[in-house]
Amino acid sequence: MNQVYNRIESITGNVITVRASGVKYHELAQIRTRFGKSLAEVIKLDGDMVSLQVFAGGQGVSTGDEVRFLGREMQVAFSDDLLGRIFNGSGEPIDKGPELTENRKPIGGPSVNPTRRILANRMLRTNIPMIDMFNTLVVSQKLPIFSISGEPYNQLLARIAMQAEADVIVLGGMGLKYDDFLYFKDALSKGGALSRTVMFIHTAADPTVECMMIPDMALAVAEQFALQDKDVLVLLTDMTNFADAMKEIAITQEQVPSNRGYPGDLYSQLASRYEKAVDFANSGSVTILAVTTMPGDDVTHPVPDNTGYITEGQYYLKGGRIEPFGSLSRLKQNVNGKTRKDHRALMDAMIRLYASYKETLEKKNMGFAMSRWDGKLLKYGEMFEDRLMDLSVNLSLEAALDLGWEILAECFEKDETGIKSDLIEEFWPLK
Amino acid sequence: MTKHNAGKVVSVNGNLVSVEFDGNVSLNEICFVKVDGAELKSEVIRIHGKVAQVQVYEMTDGIKCGDEVEFTGEMLSVLLGPGLLGQIYDGLQNPLPELAKQAGWFLERGVYAQPLDLEKKWEFTPLAKPGDTLRAGEVLGFVPEGAFTHKIFVPFSLLEGYTLKSIAEKGMYGITETIAVLTDSRGKDIPVSMSFRWPVKRAVRCYKERLAPTETMETKVRLIDSFFPVAKGGTYCTPGPFGAGKTVLQHTMSKYADVDIVIIAACGERAGEVVETLTEFPELTDPKTGRSLMERTIIICNTSSMPVASREASIYTSVTLAEYYRQMGLNVLLLADSTSRWAQALREMSGRLEEIPGEEAFPAYLESYIAAFYERAGRVLLPDGSTGSVTIGGSVSPAGGNFEEPVTQATLKVVGAFLGLSRERSDARKYPAIDPLISWSKYPGIIGAGETGYLKQLVLQGSEISSMMKVVGEEGTSLSDYIVYLKADMLDAVYMQQNSFDLVDANCGAERQRYVSAKLVRVLGSDYALEDQDGARGFFQRMRQRFIDWNYAEFGSEDFKKLELEIDRLYEEGKGAISARAESLLKGGEN
Secondary structure, three states, X not given: OOOEEOOEEEEEOOEXXXXXXXXXXXXXXXXXXXXXXXXXXXXXXXXXXXXXXEOOOOOOOOOOOEEEEEEEEXXXXXXXXXXOOEEOOOOOEOOOOOOOOOOEEEOOOOOEOHHHEOOOOOEOOOOOHHHHHHOOOEOOXXXXXXXXXXXXXXXXXXXXHHHOOOOEEEEEEEEEOHHHHHHHXXXXXXXXXXXXXXXXXXXXXXXXXXXXXXXXXXXXXXXXXXXXXXXXXXXXXXXXXXXXHHHHHHHHOOOOEEEXXXXXXXXXXXXXXXXXXXXEOOOOEEEEEEEEEOHHHOOOOHHHHHHXXXXXXXXXXXXXXXOOOOOEEOOHHHHOOOOOOOHHHHHHHHHHXXXXXXXXXXXXXXXXXXXXXXXXXXXXXXXXXXXXXXXXXOOOHHHHHHHHXXXXXXXXXXXXXXXXXXXXXXXXXXX | OOOOOEEEEEEEEOOEEEEEEOOOOOOOEXXXXXXXXXXXXXEEEEEEOXXXXXXXXXOOOOOEOOOEEEEEEEEOEEEEOOOOOOOEEOOOOOEHHHHHHHHOOEXXXXXXXXXXXXXXXXXXXXXXXXXXEEOOOOEEEEEEEOOEEEEEEOOOOOOOOEEEEEEOOOEEEEOOOEEEEEEOOOOOEEEEEOOEEEEOOOOOOOOOEEEOOOOEOOOOOHHHHHXXXXXXXXXXXXXXXXXXXXXXXXXHHHXXXXXXXXXXXXXXXXXXXXXXXXXXXXXXXXXXXXXXXXHHEEEEEEOOOOOHHHHHHHXXXXXXXXXXXXXXXXXXXXXXEOHHHHHHHHHHHHHHOOOOOOHHHOOOOHHHHHHHHHOOOXXXXXXXXXXXXXXXXXXXXXXXXXXXXXXXXHHHHHOOEEOOEOHHHHHOOOOOOEXXXXXXXXXXXXXXXXXXHHHHHHHHHHHHHHHHHHHHOOOOOOHHHHHHHHHHHHHHHHHHOOOXXXXXXXXXXXXXXHHHHHHXXXXXXXXXXXXXXXXXXXXXXXXXXXXXXXXXXXXXXXXXXXXXXXXXHHHHHOOOEEOHHHHXXXXXXXX
């Protein structure tokens, strides 16, 4: 049943066309070129003209190369053996381990019936105070990390991977620098998290088409683990590279671009990946954290802009810190009322005071005179940045809350904090 | 079924499939593509010679050239009849809970379900009598549906006048049982049941005439009702960047708006938001009927990861259901969140059809489609003399928060009210983040036009002074200007902003708005004995705090009266003297 064709009619970019019949839309084929074998996917059928997208790219493909249709769609082998393994965008191992072919599952499957979802209401602890305390991550949330290139976003992801309370970590790397790939591998194995991690890695040197497969592979695996009652954390880096790969391919296929060259379906494409985040009733869950680098720190760039409309908030990484103002976890109020009773009040008060500190700092820089209150705010702001905001701070939520009270007590009098009196009585540290 | 046309797939490109057919097919006809035992619902969107191009409402994986296609001869339509309220449908009117029963966790393709329960019996009471001459949209009888009287109509698709031959007696009937027989002019009998189908892309026009939308639809949001009101039968849009609170605002409207029926079209947005509504609504009470809020709500849910073609259909499905309940003399509010996603669905399809693109690759017909959609709103005089209305509120998600983009601009041309949300206001945690400086409305509000104008003027002046102050500092601002600035700031804080988490403040009725706004005109339209800027700031801060506390007190309660007295006392302390302009406004001189 596997038909073989030896005549390629046209080659444009990554797309080849063969004359064939009985071929299914999105069916996979294997093409054998002088550089080896590559997978290709059917992206268009027009009568007996079949257009395929070659994963390894069109370079070096000859009109006489052999195309063999496999009769199946793109799939990923799923089992517990995946844990600790590393694959590329075609699903081939790149860690010298054995190939997995059992129990293949389709990728990019249908979306979850909204009536079978449950309201996200479990906190996902990361031991990073700027997350746990100020913008709590919730199980089944989808959150991007908006960042400028050069920020330590991969370090942040690696830390979250090692510290987050998740059963399984799935890491999808798109357009990753090889150094960063090595860093992840190294950090996760040192941190002891490698054995519960699956990695799908596309490095910057790999073919563009494979970049587009990474989120689907990672999320398909995550979904399968979630259906086995596992809480899965999916880390994707960097979704802007994914969008750029989509742009590159759309343009070589002569699609009409909509905004800065990106295809018109950018929103739908991103949404169909992010919406894989889910909390299954009585089963596991998928939580997605995805780095989105913002070209030129411009949040209105199509990729972060469309992402913002899809996700449930964002972490805004700037100057090596998670900015409390640009960042938002839309689901935090689902959980932060149940953690500790001072959580919300303390969070609000500390942010409010930090905002005042920023204003004071501005006044100071403009040369205005500083009052005693301004002095307190300046002391507070610096302490807050050093002891809580710094990304290297590693504290449980409870310890972070206690530290918050300590900072307040060191800088202010009780009634200057604007916190309800009964909470102050209970939590204000005794000197 | 065999009498319908059949065809064969000749090409596949994304969800656009070309089909070669024999005989006749019509534009927008529904057909099914048969693949691997599943039948995928599709719609004809272009015909060229013997080839029809159809958009498939599902994923097209696995389709091959030569696969069979069956045409149905029918356009994309919805089933109308009792039992629609409280349902959760996808864009094609499949009830999602039923799909979950059949297919489990995921929305498997090719799985469809009956939109209405065919087994359930409803208590039918006839109104028309044999011998009556009836036309489409006229009433045969009614059944009770929850708190509503659900009228049973002569199907909208019957185009001429008919004589009622027979009608069922009062009793329990299923929605497909024949309850009446009509005779047409040629003497042919037409059996009629309590349900019928109607093509979603055609507006229902079974009314005597369209009336002007003049009555304000109370939303309980002060900034809307008092400043930028929406009328029953009117249209409005809420564009705003992400995170500005479009969905929260729509959600508030769906809870508090003074209408009979609310239809929520979750079009291409997050599934999590629908889950929130689904969790919350059954627990909330509709103040009008005392029943669960879910019983006045229909949710059409085609979230962002569901197929794009049915996202396009979902908007039409929603508006058709809204028109159906309007025919019963009810006021219906349709909330479409977000129309930009619908426009994007049009754009994706247009791209596949290789049409010449317009601005930002949207199709050239974008404007006329948006206009046609909003024009389906309106207040109408019905055949039985009652009036009903459909109000449409569409949120718009402009790329980069830039209102110059095509969808926002096309929408602004056709709506009657523009509630523009701004990033600045939402960043300052002001809810609702509707920017009073850019928004407008063509409808009459619940407070006098003179008062509205006066307060709006104050906001404008305040914003001018505030931008000036950024340059010259507080020291360089005159005391009178500074006081105007403080007044505008107070107006914003105590009236334009509202706490959506507080049950009393979030639900501010018309009477209360009139009462409070009159008090505000008095307080803000008065001159005070204030010495300097510090004194002025202190005075207005105290006044502002009083008003905020007042907002949280139940209207007319003891607390409310007590807090009002405190405001009056402070007014006296400040030696308030009302200006002539404000005084004449309060006497109704300019209203």
